[in-house]
Amino acid sequence: MGKLVASVVLVLGLSGFTYWFLTCPCDRIPGGYLLGAEVEESVGDWSFANDVTLCQVQINAGFLPHSINLNCMSTNAGDLYLSCSNCGTKRWSNAVLSDGTARLRLHDDVYPVTLTRVMDASELDRAWGARVRKLNPLTVPASPPPPPGAPRPDGWWSFRVDSR
Numbered sequence: 064m065g066k067l068v069a070s071v072v073l074v075l076g077l078s079g080f081t082y083w084f085l086t087c088p089c090d091r092i093p094g095g096y097l098l099g100a101e102v103e104e105s106v107g108d109w110s111f112a113n114d115v116t117l118c119q120v121q122i123n124a125g126f127l128p129h130s131i132n133l134n135c136m137s138t139n140a141g142d143l144y145l146s147c148s149n150c151g152t153k154r155w156s157n158a159v160l161s162d163g164t165a166r167l168r169l170h171d172d173v174y175p176v177t178l179t180r181v182m183d184a185s186e187l188d189r190a191w192g193a194r195v196r197k198l199n200p201l202t203v204p205a206s207p208p209p210p211p212g213a214p215r216p217d218g219w220w221s222f223r224v225d226s227r
Contacts, residue, residue: 108141124158150220
């Protein structure tokens with residue numbers, strides 16, 4: 064009887080792990096591998112990314128893939144950025160500093176990309192401006208949009224997204 068219970072628990076545990084690994088990130092819960100149609104063509108204009116509320120990004124952060132939901136925004140020129148506050152304390156951003164290869168899912172399509180932390184103040188300001196423009200027409204309960212003209216806060220990081 065004990066082996067049967069252990070087997071059932073093991074099967075349920077593996078099923079739950081597999082479901083989570085293949086279906087998340089979910090809200091603020093990270094996930095694993097991002098499923099979707101792999102897009103192999105290089106993307107030069109990411110303006111269509113503003114049609115999604117959040118981008119899903121998969122990075123290499125150890126033994127298993129690690130995916131999360133992030134704010135993403137495209138500039139008027141079609142450049143794409145990912146952003147976060149207090150990035151220095153987050154697992155994903157520190158992993159990207161070591162290895163910028165990633166996969167980005169927008170809708171049902173997955174794009175192989177390279178993420179590069181932006182350090183130039185003028186480029187950070189362009190990314191911040193794109194974020195303000197994108198979020199102001201939206202209602203995002205988890206993170207209210209900054210008002211137009213709001214200064215870029217300290218501790219706000221941005222990563223440029225480039226097709227690989």
